[in-house]
Amino acid sequence: MSKRFTQFFGPVLAAAAMATMAVPAGAQDKEEEARLRKIEAEIRAIQRQVFPGGDGRFFQPEITAGTPTSNVAASNSTTAVTDILSRLDAIEGQLQRLTARSEENANSIAQLNTRLAALEVTTGAATTEAAGPTAPSANLSAMTGGASQPAVSKPATKPAPKPAEPSGPSPERLAAVQAITKPQTDDPGDDEYSYGFRLWDAGFFPEARQQLTLFLEKYPSHAMATYGRNLLGRAYLDDGMPREAAPWFLKNYQSDKGGRRAGDSLLYLSETMIALGDTNRACIALAEFGETYPALATGRLKDQYEANRRIVTCN
Structure with a gap:
C-alpha cells in the first residue's frame, strides 16, 4: 500500500484495527458491529470518489449486509472476532485495488502531459518557422x-x-x-x-x-x-x-x-x-x-x- 494512501486512509485503518481488539460479547459486539458498518460506508464513499459512476465493471461490488463476507450466518461456531477479521481483509483488498488504480491513473496522466508538452514544442517551432524573418x-x-x-x-x-600584387x-x-x-x-x-x-x-x-x-x-x-x-x-x-x-x-x-x-x-x-x-x-x-x-x-x-x-x- 503506497505512502500516499496510507496517509489518506490512516484514520480509517486505525479505527478498523481497534475493532480487532478482543471485546466482551453482547452489547459491546453490537457497538463494534455498528462501527465496522460505518467504516464500510466510508470505504464505499471513497470508492464513489475514485471511480465516479463506478459499478461491477470497474471494481468488485461493494460490501453489503447481505454479502457473505462473514461465516457468522453459515456457522454458529464462528465468533464475532472472526467475522470482523474477515471483513477487514475484504476492506484491505479493496484499498489495494483503489491504490493500484490510482497509481495507474497518475502514470497515464503523466504520460499525457509529456506528450502534450512535446506537441506544444513542435507546434511552437512550426509557427515560428512559418512566421518568416523579422524586420x-x-x-x-x-x-x-x-x-x-x-x-x-x-x-x-x-x-x-584584385590588383596585381608586387613580386x-x-x-x-x-x-x-x-x-x-x-x-x-x-x-x-x-x-x-x-x-x-x-x-x-x-x-x-x-x-x-x-x-x-x-x-x-x-x-x-x-x-x-x-x-x-x-x-x-x-x-x-x-x-x-x-x-x-x-x-x-x-x-x-x-x-x-x-x-x-x-x-x-x-x-x-x-x-x-x-x-x-x-x-x-x-x-x-x-x-x-x-x-x-x-x-x-x-x-x-x-x-x-x-x-x-x-x-x-x-x-
Whole structure:
C-alpha cells in the first residue's frame, strides 16, 4: 500500500484495527458491529470518489449486509472476532485495488502531459518557422542581396579582380615593418590584436590584414575580437578594397550586435556601399544604424553618420 494512501486512509485503518481488539460479547459486539458498518460506508464513499459512476465493471461490488463476507450466518461456531477479521481483509483488498488504480491513473496522466508538452514544442517551432524573418533580418537580407548572412569568404556581390600584387616587399618596406614591435604582455591575444593595429596605423594594410586574420583565427572569442573584425574591414576599405571590406563589417555586426565595435562596422558598411555605388543598400545600412544605435548616431559617431547621410539621398 503506497505512502500516499496510507496517509489518506490512516484514520480509517486505525479505527478498523481497534475493532480487532478482543471485546466482551453482547452489547459491546453490537457497538463494534455498528462501527465496522460505518467504516464500510466510508470505504464505499471513497470508492464513489475514485471511480465516479463506478459499478461491477470497474471494481468488485461493494460490501453489503447481505454479502457473505462473514461465516457468522453459515456457522454458529464462528465468533464475532472472526467475522470482523474477515471483513477487514475484504476492506484491505479493496484499498489495494483503489491504490493500484490510482497509481495507474497518475502514470497515464503523466504520460499525457509529456506528450502534450512535446506537441506544444513542435507546434511552437512550426509557427515560428512559418512566421518568416523579422524586420531586421529582412533588412540584412536586402543588404546582402537575399542572403541573411553571407559567408566571409564569399561576399554577396561579385568581387572585382584584385590588383596585381608586387613580386615581394622591398627591403625598405621590410625594414619599416620590422621596426614595428609586437607587444609582449600576459595576454597573448591582446598582443596579437595590438600588433595588427600598429601595422594598420602605420599604413601597412596588407601586413595588418594578415596579422588581424591570424588573431581572429587563434582567438575568435577574445574580448577584442569585435575590434579585430572591424579593423580588418577597415584595413581593406582604407586600401581601396570596399568589396572585400563589406563582408567583415557585416559579419562583425551580425555576430554580436552588442559588441563594442558592432555599431562602427554597420556605419562603415554603409560607406562600403557608397563606395560601390549601391545607394539602396547604403540607405538600408544607415537606417539600421540610426534605429539600432541612436546613442552613437547622436554621440561618438555623429559626424561620420551625418557625413554619410549627406552623400546619398534616401527615401
